[in-house]
Amino acid sequence: MERDALLYTFANPQGGSAVADRLAAANLTSLQRIEVLAAIDAALSEAFYTLLRALDGSASLGGCQQAFKLNGEGGEIIADGDGRLEAAAWETFYGSGG
Template identity: 30%
Template sequence: MTPEEFVRNFKVEKDRLLNSYMSTPPTTAVGVHIQSLTLSSEHTNVMRSLLDQALTDAFYTILLGLDGCCGIGEAMQQTYQIQSEDGSSISCSGGEIESMAYEYFQKSV
């Protein structure tokens, strides 16, 4: 898997989570909580936007942390080696994940 495929899959997962949270009928515990708020259409759109940004921030930060561009939690900033099951490297620790994450998560915002 290339760094771009890796990042693209994170973006697909983020979008799936957002859609599952906002689905009607709800398909997740988060969706049940949102539906219980009985939001107006306008407030539902605000909730969707808020969740979209929160998920974007979380996924983007994790990807940058894995690429060594920022720390994760209380861990010091460091580069991680990401490998597929067959042992082939996904990250090149040359900023490729950071670059792709920006394209998929920030540029499209």
């Protein structure tokens, strides 16, 4: 949801983001704008996926690779390096849910 919200903000000329301002200033054709937004969408997906993998311990973040234990507000374990977070992230960004 956060990726989609960011993409919407970036694509909206009145979104108030630096990305939206730069896209407007580029004076792109409709086709160019579609392609640039598709590239931004892919970049956001890859960035979010990498961050989630890093939290799960299956990717390096800033040159350091370690698993983190993440708990929800109710104390339930969301991730503890067992691959659940990586699997859910893959499905969200690249599987049938993406």
